[in-house]
Amino acid sequence: MNEQPRTFKSEVLQELAWRGFIYQLTHDELDEELSQGPMTLYCGFDPTASSLHVGNLVAIMGLAHFYRHGHRPMALVGGATGLIGDPSGRSTERNLMDEETLQGNVKCIGGQLNTVLQTARALHVDQAPEDGEAVELVNNADWLKEWSFIDFLRDVGRHFRVNQMLAKDSVRARLEEREQGISYTEFSYMLIQSYDFLHLFKTRGCRLQLGGSDQWGNITSGVDLTRRRTGESTFGLTFPLITSADGKKIGKSLGGAVYLDGEMTSSYAFYQYWINQADADCGRFLRLFTFLPRAEIEALEQKVAAGENRGEVQQVLAREVTSLIHGPEECEKVIRASRMLFGEKIEGLNDRDLGSIFAEVPSTDVARERLEGGELGLLDLLVNTGLQKSKGQARRLLEQGGVYINNERVEDPGHVLSTGDLASESMLVLRAGKKRYHVVRCV
Known part of the structure; x- marks a missing residue:
């Protein structure tokens, strides 16, 4: 891995670096390539549930920033890899889903990604194209399910060395858990994700894969496979693991994960999650989870640093993120509902929303x-x-x-x-x- 440069030439990496998105880059040359013109890139989302959660927002925002700077992002929903389960960041093996559940999750998450990214496109858009879909959605089941096991081993598996796979952090960590270990199913996940990158390079001209820091081993394997099969260079960029000032993983609350689906986490509870963030986290979260301009965010950060924040910064954060996920109209409804706890007339709510407010x-x-x-x-x-x-x-x-x-x-x-x-x-x-x-x- 090359060390992250302190400064970047391309506007998109400049912005991502300032906002705190960049953790690892496979090549310094990516900066020069991005400054030359539009690049096609992708990020994968496995359908482990029927909704994405706040932890996925970093990747979604990353795709949106590339789009806003004129690049061509794709969101991959793992209709095939979801049947396997990614060992990255896991201490135990995932429970395998049945086909019906998986397909339901794929449909829900695909629609959710499209909705959120289209909303992102409408908010604070700079250089993004005016027409067309914000992000192309693809499903790796469309190309992976055509393979036979033998053909996959012959054409893909032969390019991997087991000793190198064993050295990857995601695999090594699981092998250290002697009682649990890692199944051959999950061990093979790296090959499948690597082939996704190769396939998208060959069919869509995709040259960059984004992912969380726990995906570094899978991403670099895809870069290596593409180079071996085509002789061409591709790139990887990972985001840091986002935790709060007290060390908690972002997107977790006392009730479990904070989902983007309003049926699983109400818009009111979602808004309150951001309202309850500590002062120490507000500046970082404004950079990561909103499209507010640098000057406005830095002014809010100064307000916190001067000890002058009385919850106004959290209100800005909550309004921006809730508008992005649930839409501006729903956000205004939630804000009005929040005031009901402080004496405003309670009316115009359904049972779910009222129950959330007074939970x-x-x-x-x-x-x-x-x-x-x-x-x-x-x-x-x-x-x-x-x-x-x-x-x-x-x-x-x-x-x-x-x-x-x-x-x-x-x-x-x-x-x-x-x-x-x-x-x-x-x-x-x-x-x-x-x-x-x-x-x-x-x-």
């Missing part, structure tokens, strides 16, 4: 028939939910103006709940005083 708030189930039949008084509900110990205390609190339904004050002690009090299909939010919330669910 940590205690809840009580009541029969829907009681609301439809006018059988549930507000004072009784305050006691039933535990917000007040007795109807007498509930009445006094209400007379003092301290009772709210969906953040709207209620002053009538004889108020009877109805379906008109619901803030979503089946939920309402009861509040006692300034901060004591309780969710009431109609079942």
